[in-house]
Amino acid sequence: MSLEDNLRYDISRLGLPTDFDIDLRDYSKTYNGRYDPNRELVILYTKNRLRMKISYHRLLKACVHETIHHYQWKHDEKFVRIKGTMHNQEFKALEKKYLNRLNWRCEGESLFAV
Secondary structure, three states: OOHHHHHHHHHHHHOOOOOOEEEEEEEOOOOOEEEEOOOOEEEEEEEOOOOOEOOHHHHHHHHHHHHHHHHHHHHOOOOOOEOOEOOOHHHHHHHHHHHHHHHHHOEOOEOOOO
């Protein structure tokens, strides 16, 4: 399985939607990931600022974060984007819920993906 396949598998096991594209990029000076709602695209950076490969667990956490953005934009009918606010209270509650679920299910670096 590819890295993208592993991420999709793990995200789906958490109960999050996977109906978006994933673009794995080298690194960003600023971001761990980004979500582009116009293209339904999750962008993840696989290396840190020093251009060293980041752990799978950290990459998955970034994927969870960006997937929650996707969920709000595309699956939450009540979601209204407020200019200047990327992370509303609902986002923070969802992130806490899914990161707790992720941390409960993982042991070190071994997660769902085989």
